[in-house]
Amino acid sequence: MSEMQKTIEIEVLRYHPEKDREPHRQVFEVPFTDDMSVLQGVQYIKDYLDGSLSFRWSCRMAICGSCGMMINGIPSLSCQTFLRDYYPARVRVEALAHFPIERDLVINMEGFIEKLESIQPYIIPKEERTLAQGEYLQTPEQLNAYEQFSSCINCLLCYAACPQFGLNSSFIGPAATALLHRYNVDSRDGGKAERMELINSEEGVFNCTAVGYCSEVCPKHVDPANAVNQNKTNSAADYFLRFLAPKGGAK
Amino acid sequence: MNKRRPYVRSMDGWWRKNPFFVEYMIHEGTALFVAAYAGVLLAGLYRLSQGEAAWNSWLDALKNPWYIAFHLAALAALSYHTYTWFKIMPRTMPPVVVGGERLPGWVITAGGLAAAAASCLGLLALVWGMAR
Amino acid sequence: MKAPLKRSNAPIFWALFGAGGMLSALLGPMLVFITGLALPLGLLLPADTMSYPKMLAFAQNFIGKGFIFAIIALFLWHAAHRIFHSLHDIGIHAGTGAKLLCYGTALLGTLIAAYALLAIGF
Numbered sequence: 398m399s400e401m402q403k404t405i406e407i408e409v410l411r412y413h414p415e416k417d418r419e420p421h422r423q424v425f426e427v428p429f430t431d432d433m434s435v436l437q438g439v440q441y442i443k444d445y446l447d448g449s450l451s452f453r454w455s456c457r458m459a460i461c462g463s464c465g466m467m468i469n470g471i472p473s474l475s476c477q478t479f480l481r482d483y484y485p486a487r488v489r490v491e492a493l494a495h496f497p498i499e500r501d502l503v504i505n506m507e508g509f510i511e512k513l514e515s516i517q518p519y520i521i522p523k524e525e526r527t528l529a530q531g532e533y534l535q536t537p538e539q540l541n542a543y544e545q546f547s548s549c550i551n552c553l554l555c556y557a558a559c560p561q562f563g564l565n566s567s568f569i570g571p572a573a574t575a576l577l578h579r580y581n582v583d584s585r586d587g588g589k590a591e592r593m594e595l596i597n598s599e600e601g602v603f604n605c606t607a608v609g610y611c612s613e614v615c616p617k618h619v620d621p622a623n624a625v626n627q628n629k630t631n632s633a634a635d636y637f638l639r640f641l642a643p644k645g646g647a648k
Numbered sequence: 649m650n651k652r653r654p655y656v657r658s659m660d661g662w663w664r665k666n667p668f669f670v671e672y673m674i675h676e677g678t679a680l681f682v683a684a685y686a687g688v689l690l691a692g693l694y695r696l697s698q699g700e701a702a703w704n705s706w707l708d709a710l711k712n713p714w715y716i717a718f719h720l721a722a723l724a725a726l727s728y729h730t731y732t733w734f735k736i737m738p739r740t741m742p743p744v745v746v747g748g749e750r751l752p753g754w755v756i757t758a759g760g761l762a763a764a765a766a767s768c769l770g771l772l773a774l775v776w777g778m779a780r
Numbered sequence: 781m782k783a784p785l786k787r788s789n790a791p792i793f794w795a796l797f798g799a800g801g802m803l804s805a806l807l808g809p810m811l812v813f814i815t816g817l818a819l820p821l822g823l824l825l826p827a828d829t830m831s832y833p834k835m836l837a838f839a840q841n842f843i844g845k846g847f848i849f850a851i852i853a854l855f856l857w858h859a860a861h862r863i864f865h866s867l868h869d870i871g872i873h874a875g876t877g878a879k880l881l882c883y884g885t886a887l888l889g890t891l892i893a894a895y896a897l898l899a900i901g902f
Contacts, residue, residue, distance in 0.1 A: 414653035470665055497654030505654045563659050594785055603790035606865050607736055608672050626740040636791035676866045682804050683859035686852050697896040699830040710820040719816025726808035733805040766809035771846055775814055779829035
């Protein structure tokens with residue numbers, strides 16, 4: 398044996414509803430090599446130390462959006478966060494903030510799924526289009542207008558970062574607004590007026606106070622803060638100019 | 649039998665737990681100084697409407713060390729407001745495309761800060777010009 | 781079935797917040813310096829820069845009135861909106877009460893400023 402095996406402490410917030418009244422911390426000592434992600438650390442715990450540890454993961458390469466968790470209090474993808482950046486200090490791991498904890502590191506994201514559905518995340522054509530007309534043509538500039546907002550992997554780090562969502566869970570939130578904006582600014586889409594009602598509502602963009610942390614933590618550089626804040630201007634325009642438009646804009 | 653019992657964590661003290669949020673609360677807090685300074689100006693305006701004696705007593709009151717200290721703090725606070733206002737401005741604007749390329753955020757911030765500097769110096773010049 | 785969405789009236793207060801924020805960002809520091817430091821301490825500017833005759837003339841002028849009103853009113857509305865949201869942020873969800881206190885104060889200040897500017901005459 399050449400070297401002593403290095404270890405690192407990973408402290409996990411545990412919660413098993415069938416036996417726990419509330420979450421509690423548990424520290425595990427995990428063998429450390431400098432190429433390990435936090436996800437690998439948590440997988441080691443499940444494989445060798447405590448099989449009851451529950452967490453979501455899939456691609457382990459920062460594209461599926463499953464493995465989001467709080468790492469030392471910061472919303473992060475555990476597959477993209479490395480133990481070497483904390484070693485030899487203890488790493489604290491907790492379920493994504495602002496969501497109810499189902500079990501250990503697994504959160505309840507049903508509310509978010511409902512929000513995604515509510516924004517009508519598909520092209521709503523401007524007019525009827527036949528197959529014979531062929532495909533839509535789009536210039537690089539038109540693609541550029543929405544491409545960054547289409548990069549969202551629904552990892553929910555932005556919701557864990559957003560204190561306004563934490564204080565009011567009915568707030569539509571960063572990722573849903575980014576996706577809504579992605580469709581509104583897509584040259585193929587004509588559904589902006591239909592989506593306005595959500596933006597204008599009390600659950601809409603004015604819950605945002607421009608903290609900006611959502612865009613800081615986004616692993617795909619979507620800049621959801623930009624989508625939300627651009628739509629404050631859109632919503633205000635709709636509010637003040639609605640009596641001028643022939644159909645009166647959104648209700 | 650449904651064994652689910654989702655646990656909702658408290659939001660108490662959320663802003664103290666992350667330096668990003670501490671800074672956010674500080675720059676939001678500059679509003680207290682904006683309000684206080686507006687209050688000082690409002691008091692002065694009211695005194696102005698009451699005549700010369702009232703106005704001059706307000707001018708004298710501003711020389712009080714407590715008022716000087718307040719205005720020093722207000723200067724720091726409003727300057728920090730200016731800086732953070734333009735720092736966040738790129739996030740609030742649609743993309744600005746110049747010559748086929750998107751303007752990076754720092755250019756917008758720098759432009760805003762330059763406009764603030766120009767406005768402040770312009771104001772000083774205007775006041776100085778009107779005082780002569 | 782979800783309840784129908786209510787349109788928020790936030791745009792009014794947000795627009796005032798934005799206008800006040802921009803005005804205070806562009807001119808705030810210099811205004812504080814001039815009125816609160818330079819003149820009381822006798823720095824840079826002539827001693828009679830804000831003398832009664834000069835200030836009265838400025839406040840009686842249409843443009844002067846507009847400037848004074850814009851600064852006071854927009855600063856107050858900007859601060860009211862931010863402070864109201866900050867109260868919510870630190871856990872004070874007094875709702876309508878807090879709203880009345882914050883925006884009500886801004887409204888009161890706006891009205892006093894308007895009254896004073898009218899009383900000063902033309």
